[in-house]
Amino acid sequence: MTTYPILTILILLPLAGCLCLAPVWNCRKSARPIALGFAAAELALAGWLLFAASGLAPAPGAPAGYFLWEDAAWIERFGIRYLLGMDGISLLLVALTAFTSVVAMLVSWRGITERTALHYFLILLMESGIMGVFLSLDLVLFYLFWEVMLIPMFFLIGIWGHGRRIYSAVKFFLYTLVGSLLMLLAIIGVYLIHGDATGTFTFALPLLVKAPIAHAAAPWLFGAFLLAFAIKFPLFPVHTWLPDAHTDAPTAGSVILAALLLKTGAYGLVRFGYPLFPEAARGFTPLLYVLAITGILYASWIAYAQEDMKRMVAYSSVGHMGFVALGIASWSPVALSGSILQMVNHGFTTAALFALVGMLDERTHTREVAAFGGLWGKVPVFSFFFLFFAMASAGLPGLNNFVGEFLILVGVFRTTPAAGAIAFLGIVLPLIYTVRLLQEVLFQTERRPLQLPDVTLREGAILAVLAVIDVYIGVHPKPLLDILKVPVALLTGVAP
Amino acid sequence: MTIADLWTIMPLLILACGSVLMLILGAILPGRYGTAIGVAVCAGAALWALQTPPQPMAPTLGVAFTTFARAFLVLFAVTALLSLLLAHDHAVRQGLEGEEYPATVLFGAFGMGVVASAANFLTLFLGLEALTFAFYILVAYDHNRPASGEAGLKYLLMGAVSAAFVAFGIALLYTATGTLEIGRAVAASAAGGGIALAGWGLLLAGLAFKVSLAPAHLWTPDVYQGGPTPVVAFLAAGSKGAAIALFLLILPPLGDIGPLRAPLWGLALLSMTVGNLAALLQPNVKRMLAYSSVAQMGYVTLALLAGGRGYEAAAFYAVAYGAMGLAAFGALASLEEGKPLELVDELRGLGYRRPFQGGVLAVAMFALAGIPPTVGFVGKFAIFFAALKAGEVTLAVIGILTAAASAYYYLRVVVNLYLKPADEAGTGRLPTAAEAVCLGAVTLAILALGVWPGPLFDLAEAILR
Numbered sequence: 001m002t003t004y005p006i007l008t009i010l011i012l013l014p015l016a017g018c019l020c021l022a023p024v025w026n027c028r029k030s031a032r033p034i035a036l037g038f039a040a041a042e043l044a045l046a047g048w049l050l051f052a053a054s055g056l057a058p059a060p061g062a063p064a065g066y067f068l069w070e071d072a073a074w075i076e077r078f079g080i081r082y083l084l085g086m087d088g089i090s091l092l093l094v095a096l097t098a099f100t101s102v103v104a105m106l107v108s109w110r111g112i113t114e115r116t117a118l119h120y121f122l123i124l125l126m127e128s129g130i131m132g133v134f135l136s137l138d139l140v141l142f143y144l145f146w147e148v149m150l151i152p153m154f155f156l157i158g159i160w161g162h163g164r165r166i167y168s169a170v171k172f173f174l175y176t177l178v179g180s181l182l183m184l185l186a187i188i189g190v191y192l193i194h195g196d197a198t199g200t201f202t203f204a205l206p207l208l209v210k211a212p213i214a215h216a217a218a219p220w221l222f223g224a225f226l227l228a229f230a231i232k233f234p235l236f237p238v239h240t241w242l243p244d245a246h247t248d249a250p251t252a253g254s255v256i257l258a259a260l261l262l263k264t265g266a267y268g269l270v271r272f273g274y275p276l277f278p279e280a281a282r283g284f285t286p287l288l289y290v291l292a293i294t295g296i297l298y299a300s301w302i303a304y305a306q307e308d309m310k311r312m313v314a315y316s317s318v319g320h321m322g323f324v325a326l327g328i329a330s331w332s333p334v335a336l337s338g339s340i341l342q343m344v345n346h347g348f349t350t351a352a353l354f355a356l357v358g359m360l361d362e363r364t365h366t367r368e369v370a371a372f373g374g375l376w377g378k379v380p381v382f383s384f385f386f387l388f389f390a391m392a393s394a395g396l397p398g399l400n401n402f403v404g405e406f407l408i409l410v411g412v413f414r415t416t417p418a419a420g421a422i423a424f425l426g427i428v429l430p431l432i433y434t435v436r437l438l439q440e441v442l443f444q445t446e447r448r449p450l451q452l453p454d455v456t457l458r459e460g461a462i463l464a465v466l467a468v469i470d471v472y473i474g475v476h477p478k479p480l481l482d483i484l485k486v487p488v489a490l491l492t493g494v495a496p
Numbered sequence: 497m498t499i500a501d502l503w504t505i506m507p508l509l510i511l512a513c514g515s516v517l518m519l520i521l522g523a524i525l526p527g528r529y530g531t532a533i534g535v536a537v538c539a540g541a542a543l544w545a546l547q548t549p550p551q552p553m554a555p556t557l558g559v560a561f562t563t564f565a566r567a568f569l570v571l572f573a574v575t576a577l578l579s580l581l582l583a584h585d586h587a588v589r590q591g592l593e594g595e596e597y598p599a600t601v602l603f604g605a606f607g608m609g610v611v612a613s614a615a616n617f618l619t620l621f622l623g624l625e626a627l628t629f630a631f632y633i634l635v636a637y638d639h640n641r642p643a644s645g646e647a648g649l650k651y652l653l654m655g656a657v658s659a660a661f662v663a664f665g666i667a668l669l670y671t672a673t674g675t676l677e678i679g680r681a682v683a684a685s686a687a688g689g690g691i692a693l694a695g696w697g698l699l700l701a702g703l704a705f706k707v708s709l710a711p712a713h714l715w716t717p718d719v720y721q722g723g724p725t726p727v728v729a730f731l732a733a734g735s736k737g738a739a740i741a742l743f744l745l746i747l748p749p750l751g752d753i754g755p756l757r758a759p760l761w762g763l764a765l766l767s768m769t770v771g772n773l774a775a776l777l778q779p780n781v782k783r784m785l786a787y788s789s790v791a792q793m794g795y796v797t798l799a800l801l802a803g804g805r806g807y808e809a810a811a812f813y814a815v816a817y818g819a820m821g822l823a824a825f826g827a828l829a830s831l832e833e834g835k836p837l838e839l840v841d842e843l844r845g846l847g848y849r850r851p852f853q854g855g856v857l858a859v860a861m862f863a864l865a866g867i868p869p870t871v872g873f874v875g876k877f878a879i880f881f882a883a884l885k886a887g888e889v890t891l892a893v894i895g896i897l898t899a900a901a902s903a904y905y906y907l908r909v910v911v912n913l914y915l916k917p918a919d920e921a922g923t924g925r926l927p928t929a930a931e932a933v934c935l936g937a938v939t940l941a942i943l944a945l946g947v948w949p950g951p952l953f954d955l956a957e958a959i960l961r
Contacts, residue, residue, distance in 0.1 A: 074950070075874075075949055075950050075953065076950055077808075077950060077953040077954065077957065078877075078878070078881065078953075115848075140877070143868070144868040144869060144873075147867055147868050147873070148867075148868060148869065150867070151862065151867065154907075155914060155915075158911065158914065158915040159914060159915060165915070166911055166915050166916075169911075169915065170904070170907055170911065173903065173907060174900070174903060174904060174907075177900050177903050178897075178900040181866075181896045181897075181899060181900045182893075182896060182897075184877070184880065184896065185880060185884065185892060185893065185896050188877075188880060188881050188884045189884060191881075192884055192885055
């Protein structure tokens, strides 16, 4: 079965969906099911991989840990290859991507009434780009997908967004571009320095990591990679694009942004940043700790002051991603597994929260905390899910985020107790703003008379599936951790 | 001159004779055949150049019809062909029918071909002047608009000064080395002392005008704004390509560029920063694209400065910029109804009202900004690759930062196209079939070369060997 180019199919299937949307460009009714069909097919493929992966034999010619592998010449003049590979880390994120794309399509099923085909076209394009990011192992190919992701998101925010949508879209695009262009120079630098040192000129990650860069320029190169990834992450102080982009994005845009785009930054650091420059990365570890912890505390503080719920969820994302950064900085097997698991968890939980806020917005056209109150009595099902996901996000034991945060903290305590101790505050602080949010929105008395029907069957189904996943990972994370075990052990250099 | 020589330079002859014959034909049979004949002539020249084996030299003519010359001649003929397709309906709309236009375009393409195949400095100079001369006329061609004439005059005055620089530079190089043959003169100039260096200085100054490198770029925005838009498309795509070909003829024989590094470094730095910064707040779309072309040529200078793989990157970028320039200005030209499009603002909502041209323009903008998967990205990648390989780290970092800044003004066009509501009145024509063919071809080239650039790099390597 490995004879099929499954990884290429994962990347091309959404693109095929884009093409199939062309004939029904002006027909909203048929555009939506076609797009959803392709996303569902992609999800089925990713889901099948998730279950079948453990049974797959290691791919021939692939380095340890990779069970799917595709390699072909692309631009030979520069030694650039079409090199795709899937290990456990990629697998989880690919599954998350496929799942989130379906969610993003479903949550915007009703809300998008104009240019519907274009909307779904962009979501599919984005899915393809993100799949590429999680699968490419050639630095230039990775860069290509990394940039391609920007364009659909720019349009999603700019066309269907709210408020200062153009400002936010341009800010998002430019912010990420500055970081990634410097990374492009660093990629070329890695190629040249590695080639001069070893005689093998290549952009292929598996070859590059065999002889890590030990050159005076290594910190600069790692710095460029770190900047690009930190902007996507986003780490304090380069996070300022995120609240704007999230607030002004349409619901589907927010869901994808939070659940997937932020993960690409963390993934890049795990897959490329640390393995390419182990020495330099060690030098940057204190800085990463400081940035991560500052981000966690600062974001929680700012989130407490937000009046706009979407902005509050956006800042909470900054905080959660700070935890992910913390786990990466400690670079121990436990913490790193926790970080990657937390990336997945955050994807599910925050996607749900953005979807919930989006539902409120769709019904009442406001997202202000002060406009709501007493929802518990009026819309019980909605309120249940709101409470559930808010508590999951705050790290309630038994739900998924707790597992990730716990593993990260355990790992960090072992390597750097001081950082772990301060980061512990980061578990407590989200409780404060979450409880405030819940108390004001769900309980209290009704503050404005709002027409507010409860969740529809479609919305309820999305939320229920997300809730089941949250509980499942929360009580039984072992299958996912098993998938991560080998790649994480290989990355951290501990025998699996 | 022998018959063999004539066979060698046949593609050039096709272009030149086609131009002359068309003028004669116009006197006898006035009508609308001009474009069709012009397209046929260009296609003929390109096909002939493709099928002839490379000829080392036509000694008595100062022309070497090498692989390099053939490849560039094909590029110029195709560019001329595509811009003729663009210009036809545009000229009819502006009330400018006539054979002069295609005849002059052919003459310009002939000049470009001569530049690319020159083996001696005099031929080079003649080719350069022939092509610039054609553009003086083309820019001033729209006699219904005073701005066009004004732009032509500005271009002529600046161009004349730069021609003087180039001629004087060539004379000094001749004095220092005693030969006009490009390869030998350039190689000997390294040991030519002060006079040769002065010659190089004047030559570079003159060429900086032609390529519009800062600080000799001041004519560019005026000419781009005033000239008829299809002409500007040809000017951007063709004359920049010819200038790159010229640099690729005279720089590689030097081996080590030695003392030329400093002036080229300065030109690259200034062009990248001045071009990109001036374009940032420019409300006029054609002026903005003019400044963008200054910046793009700054990147090419960076590649030339790097040498080696940089020459390849520059040759690649000649094709890349040709496609991007034709796409950007071509889309604008085909949108123009009566008066030219002036402000970026006028493009509001056109992405939906005119999806084809809007899409082409958006692709061109992303390509110029260097976003993958377009030829603009691959071109920039090759340039920065060469620059880092040659150790020009400072300039590469500055260049990439200015490229990041440039994304803002390219995005401004996209924002207007797709993110802003259209005007009630609404402007923008539907494309004609000829325009659709031209725009479709260049857009396809932008995307195809962005995904599969390997063969073009191989070609660039082969012609520079």
